[in-house]
Every structure is written in structure tokens, then in C-alpha cells.
Amino acid sequence: MDDEFRKELFREELRKKNKGKKSVSCKYRPKYPVSAEREYLRMVNEYMAIEREILMKYIPEIKQILNEGTRYHVDSKKENEEKRKIARFSVIDNTIVRLTILFKTIKRELDAAFGLYDLKRQINKIANLDHKLTIREWKKAVGKTLGINLLDDYYSGDYYGEMLEKWVSDNVELIKTVPGQSLEKMKELVYQNYMKGSTTTDIVKEIQRQYGMSKRHAKLIARDQTAKLNADITESQQRDAGVSRYKWSGVMDQRERRSHRELEGRIISWDNPPDVGGGRCCHPGQDYQCRCCAIPVFDIDTLDLPV
């Protein structure tokens, strides 16, 4: 029996089962790939811990340089104004030079430590997990609604391979740049605060605060990118199956944006992403930190599944 003929028979059967209705609504809400997100966050923690460890090692040295550089402010008060000024400049100069050298050393050590971390392999594992989970949910949606048992290898073709590869290399770039940028900002903060006359304790606090910010940034990337990959795979799976429309479905909790809430339950075409505010148009999971989901609408006439 030829492939197209078999598909048509299947559509005919579906029409009968659904009493002539043109579309079948999905009986299952695909779940978010929570464990892929968790795995990504775990990796980010591990990755950022490398930076923290190196920073901790150098904090005493940073403190020492700063203390020696500020001590003079106190000692010099007794001397005359002119002498004090000149001496102070030379102390500042010397402190900045010492800090610059130290930050170069830290940078070298960071680069060496991160060079040993196989970021690409880790991110690849996350991509495969996200892919696997998204396929599992799609198979459940198709199975529970249409009674078809899809084979796993249907979604392991070149197209998905390329999509995953692109995601992996984008994510390696996104995560790789975080520690270097973070160190660069720390250096700026140390210089600025030192020049301002902040205390050593306050300067160390600034370094810690900056580290915390960078770590949070890396975690945001992890959450955002997990959702994005899930969204992209979902769109491809549905389009591949001849599904051209979906029902927008949000988590409907307090974190959900109003503009997304307003889309709840709306039937949307994959060719026409809705406005999610500020003129941005996108599908569920493609907007920043969006956890909404696209529930497929199975239009019987266009369905194209391996049956």
C-alpha cells in the first residue's frame, strides 16, 4: 500500500471517529522540559563555581594591595599639603599598577581553568535531553489524541541535528563569555571604588555583588535557552506533522505576563505569531522567560504523520 494512500485512509478513519469534524483538539498538554532546565542550571552552578574559587584565592591579595594603597591617606594627614598630594599620587599609581598586574594573573588563571572545562560537551548533553523530553511529550500528545505510536527515530533526522548543533554553539558562546565579562566589570569596580576612597571591605563586597549578578545572568540564559529550544523543536514537530495551528496555553500563575495571559486559549497560526507586547511577535516559549505552551490543533485534512 502506498504511503499517501495509507495516510488518506487514516484521515478518513479520523473523520468518522470525530463525526465529520474537521479538527481534533489535543487531549494532552505537553509538559515543560523541567529536568533539562534543572540540568542546565546545575551546569551553570558548576561552571560559575570555577570563577568563584579563583576569585576567593585572590581576594586576600586584592585586600592587601588596597590596604597598602589606602593606609597612606591616614599616615599622610600630618604632612604638608603639597608633599601629601605628590605622595598620594604615587601611592595611587602604584596601587593601580599592582591591581592591573594582579587582574591579568587572575584572567590567565580563569582562562586556563575554563580551558579544561568541556563546556560544549555539557551543553550538548542538555540539548539532547531537551530534545528527548520534547519528543516524549509530542508522542504523548499524538498518542493520546490520535492513537498513533510515533517512532523515536522520526525526529532524529538531519534537520533536527542541525537545529541542535546551532543551539549548542550559540549557548557555548553565551555562557563562555560570562566569566570574562564578569572579571572585567569587577576590575572596573575595584578601580572606581578605590579612586573614590571606598574602604577595602566595601570594595570586596562590590566584587562579591558583581559575581552574584553574573551568576544570576548565567542562570537567566539557562532558563531562557531551555525554553527557546523546546519552543523551536515543538514548532518543527507540529509543522512537520501538518499542524498549522495551535492553542496558546500559559501557566497562569503570578509570574505570567498580562500580554501572555490575554492570549490564553486563543487559536494561533504557526505562520502568524501574535503580538506579545511592544510590537514583538512570537510563539509560546520564544519570548523572554516565557513558559507558555503551544497545544497542537490537529486539522484532519492536512495531517501528515507516518502511519
Ligand SMILES: [Zn+2]
Ligand atoms: Zn508566556
